[in-house]
Amino acid sequence: MKTKFSFKKFNTTSLRFKLAVILLLVALLPMLCTTIFYSAYFDNMMTQEIQEKENNLAEANATTVDYFVNKKIELTQEIIKQHPEFRNGDVEQIKKTMKAFAEVDSEVEYFAYINKDGISVNAEGVLTNVTDRDYFIQSRDTKKPFISDLLINKKNGKHIIVAAVPILDENQNYIGGVNCVLNPDILSQLTKGIKVGQTGYGYLISANGMILTHPEPDRIGKTLDEAFTPELAKVFKDNVIAKESGTFTFTALDGSEKIGSFKTIPNLGWRLVIVVPAEEVFEQLTTSMQLAITLIVVVAILAIIMAIFVARRAIKPILQVSGAIKTLANGDLTPRLQINSKDEIGQLSHDLNATLDSLSAIIEQARQVSEQVAASSEQLTATSAESVQASNQISRSIQEIVGGTENQLQASEQTSRVMDEMAIGIQRVAESSSSVSEACLSSMDEVQLGNQRIADAISQMKKIKNSVGSSAKDVQMLEEYSQKIGQIVSVITEISNQTQLLSLNASIEAARAGEHGKGFAVVGNEVKKLAEESKNSAANITELITEIQGMIVKAVTAMNEGVVDVEKGAELLDDTGKVFHTISNTFQQITEQIQEVSAASQQMSASTEEVSATMTDIVNVSQAAYDRSQGILTGAQQQLAAMEEISSSTNNLSKLAQELQEELAKFKIANRS
Template identity: 35%
Template sequence: MFRKFSLKGKMSLFISVIVLIMFAITTTLNILELSTQLKNDLKKELKSVGILTTNSIDREDIQYLTTNSSGSDEIFKKTQEKLDDIMEKQGVMSWSYIWKMNGDSVVPIAFTKNLDEIYKAGENFTDLADIHLKAATKAMETNQPVVTKIFDDPFGTWETVFTPIVDENNNPIAVLGVDYSADYINNIIQKSLIKEIVIAIIGIIVLIIVIYFSIRKLLKPLDKVISVANNVAEGNLSDSNLDLNRKDEIGVLSNSIQSMIDSLRNLIHNIKLTSEHLAASSEELSATASEGYHFSKKVSDELKDVVSSTNNTLLIMEESAQAMTESSDGIYKIAQSSSVVSEVSQETLQQAEEGNKAIKNVVDQMEKINNSVTHLSHAIKQLGVSSGEIGSIVNIITEIADQTNLLALNAAIEAARAGEHGRGFAVVAEEVRKLAEQSAQSAQQIHELINEIQKDSESSISVMEQGKEDVQYGIELTKEAGNSFEEILTSTRNVASQIQEVSAASEQVSATTEEVSASVEQLKEYTVTSADNLGNVSISSEEQAASIEEISRATHSLSEKAEELQQLVSSFKL
């Protein structure tokens, strides 16, 4: 319950409790002192009344009554009237009486009329209260007034003053007793105490009111500090001027909060600019990754076509090799049997024509392969350049994420310094830091994927350059084979007219055919190698396309995180 009170209420209550305790202690001590003082004053007053009463009575009458007291005596009546008159004027006496001491008893020689039924003038009275007897005896012995303590008897609660009556020689001859009701005494004390308590209560109330308004005036500047702190907690940093011009602790607190708000405003502004830049860079990177994905997809499709064409070329090369083998066998038969030269020459002519066509086809196909490999090489180089640009953008995103993480850390520190008012900002700063770390992780993943793509691109470029050289060499060999086939055709056409030279020509043709066969076989091997390399390039291109697609998804996620960061920052009003 106490925790729900405001600071003003707590301070007012605390100081009021202390004041009440101090006033209670002070008032209690004053009351005790006042009570003692009142009792002493009452005793003095009772003694004074006793002395005045004895002075108002004729001493000679008292001397006479000590020996001749009687209820019918004129002196007795005179004295009784005097005592009644004094009692009436004094107003607080219960009764008064004059005793002549007689050992352990007394002889009433005069008394007020209200004691006629108790006392008999001139007769010995023994029904005395012990406190009365001791006080009266002491007054006679000391020749000084004596006041008893408050006591009870069958007639009530009393306090009595005994005053000695002396003769002309100042010797006590009798004692005057005046009884006062204890209720009167207590009423006097009670009224004085009540008056003292009322004055104390009024003083406490006035002091508490003064303390409350003093605390209220002292803590009034905190209302503005609290208002600004609430605005900051709600995200409103626009209305946060705390120019209190104070040098006390409240002024130091307001200046510290103002500095914290200014730092927080600058931090949020920087985070806002950074998030906007991050969002723009993410969009640009996403567009670049998407374009790279489509380009890689296109290259992969073209490589598949090149692989298919290379496989067809390989089939043609196998057919050419087979044809060259058959041609070599035929020429060998021509050398062995000149009788069948004409027939073998015709067959050789036909096979040479077919081989010439195949070689031309091989040359054309190799030209196509060369063009495709050249185009693919340029495309892969361009992919490497694009990957480098993406890497640069990723580096920028990494730097932005690191800066955002640093700013978030600074915001968390400033929010921690703000204490309770800064708790909401600590939550925002933590979310910003997590987003920055996620952005840095995504950027690192993208950077690693880019590095793998660049490595694959460099490897593909190297393989393509080697394949390009191999294809060029195959084209040259195929052209040589074509020239050889042209020579075979020319020789075969002249076989009929040069039967004499068939043997020598057959040997020459056989040797040439063997060389062509070897060349074709070597070209076949090159073609197989090119087909394998192109297949590997195609697979790498597909993997690159998948990597770029993953980059695209990562940049899209980064863009979403940047938008979330912008939404968080937009909740603050600068």
């Protein structure tokens, strides 16, 4: 658990410790600040120096690598220029030329010719389709030399780098190319010569992030993601791949901090990276820091010794003053300080002696005054005690008076409330009686109206009875007429039957008469038709008469029942009229009695209101008497409280005077010692 510095704790420490700390800080802070400043300054200077050295070294070696690769490209271009068989496409002659140049240049693995269709042939005549190779596509499309990343030779499995040089005709059209295949070990030899510090080294990375050379062979030919951790690969991508040149720091795979500088090779796009351990860069600075820390420790020890000596020398007079003040705190005012100097401490001692003299005089005066106060307070205490007893007696008497007045007031208020409630009840009875009387009168009118309506209904029922009886007689007559019509229709039917028979006989006779009876036959037929129509009409009339007779029978039955019902209704209405007459007489009697009750209630309500008003006056008088008694009681209680407070104050004053005498007695004064 870390201990935090607290100014409150520092303030509670001794002055000797504070003075020692201040002197120590005054001695150490300038040296510490100077050391920190120069450390930061030298750190920055050394970092800039190593970065500048790395940048210069990277730039120089980048130029060397660029020169080497460009030299091979220029050699290939010169071969193409000096040997026309490359433009003519003479493969046999091309193979001989490539073989001859490969044998004399140990830095070249071999040469290969590529026609415009992407078919490659080496000096041994081996054909290979390279149309999908990046170096062929870039060289053909850009019509400029192109340097590949690190590739693997399928024949021997070794790493190679291809410098593809295009062959152009007079119109600058691509007609083929020559690959100058280089051994990357030569580039490794170039980067192995890079030395920075004791263990610094350099290596090449392609523009696509493939490691071309490295002190650790197992990383050659791998991408950044394959050779490093994801975090370290991201650092290299964000710096080496994303920028043309610069300096950066990173944590290596072994956990050590390293400083790297890089430079882009102009025509190739490769990055030459130079790495040096950070501890080698700051080794001299670390030694300087250790020396500075040792010096600070030695100075700190000397400063502590000096601070203790100076603090003890300066604190001694202050301790004497502190001792005198402690003696004063215990009540002894007799000691005085010896003044041996005229500095601030001497002035403080002189002022303290003057203060002791003044305090001695003040305490002596306070003793005399406290004795006088004690005597006066005892007399005042006795007087106030007698006044308190008298005030208590007066207060008790007034309380009894107030109690009686309060009881009288409560009784008056209770009686007044009862009279008010009685007046309200009687008033409600009077109002209810008036309402009932009015309701009875209204009901009486309604009963008389109902009685008149029933009489009218009875008269109307009698008229209905007479009308129904008359209608029943008419229906019976109608039934008799319909029976007579039926008899007539029967006669008509019989006549039509006879007529039809006669027409048949006439037709028979006309047939016998022959030609002379044709006219008679026609008349017979017409008579026959008329007889049939009469018969049909008679049949229809018979059916109608039958239906009418049935309806008349039903009507007669209904009329008879209606007559019976009307007679019963008339009897009921007659009984109802008698009942309404009885009700009307009863309501008349009730109304008269209720009117008498209402008059008596109104008279009683007026008398009750007079009594209630009288009780209200009594309550007001009692309330006024109670209020005056209460005011007198309050004044007496206030007077009693004031006297008790005076008595308490005199007692406290007496105690304080006694305590003051006791406290003053603790002080030891020179004139009483």
